[in-house]
Amino acid sequence: MTGNLVDIPLEYYLVLSGILFACGVAGFLIKRNLITIFMSIELMLNGVNLSFVAFATYWKALSGQVFVFFVMVVAAAEAAVGLAIIIAVFRTRETLNPDRVNLLKL
């Protein structure tokens, strides 16, 4: 699998990754639904993963891809726990709007 070098500059991947991350941050800030906010966090993780894989190919270091593997595993665990927390919040507050979840104690 050597040769066949194709001219995709590293910056293209980094800019795309930055756009995805920025969309995630914007969603995290402007969305008014706990589940969508959580999805924005996943979007940010995906943006970072893309730059990891691009750098792994750029530096020819496979450990970058292994790191992405670990990020995915932790994201999956985080999604399970986070959604369970959202379910628990919804049971007690009956709302998914984070503006109405403003009391520590009911």
Added chain:
Amino acid sequence: MVHLVLFIIFGVICVAGAVNLLVQRHPIDSALSLVVVMGALAGLYLLLGAEFLAAIQVIVYAGAVMVLFVFTIMLLNAGMEERTRGSKVALMFGAPGLVIGSVLLAWILLQSKPSVRPVGVGSLYGSARTIGHLLFKDFLLPFEITSVLILIAIMGAVVLARRESQ
């Protein structure tokens, strides 16, 4: 050339899905656009030669995690997102912060030298075999700790989502 075209196609799909996630007001529409983003990212990983990661991306992310999201949305019967008025403080600090951040980012991008060499497609080949070798040799301890983490996450999810019974 064909790789550049593929990159542009997948990149446009990615950005369109991400923007659609922001625009849609029903969570299920946002979830489906996130699936689109993840599928396109899997294509990009394939383009970078990370075939194992592309498979994992589709199976774990677009499959398992997003099914979890969709199940939660349906379980909670989440409706349209409510519109609330943004806070004044956020507008006061957010708008200048956005301008400063973009200017800073553009300046850094303009200052930086272009990368020494393009990302060579096929120069690195992340097959399941090589990744597996690396995982079970160099990264054995993190890999085992990850299994403990997942066990704890399972128990945490069960405990948190359980209905309280008096």
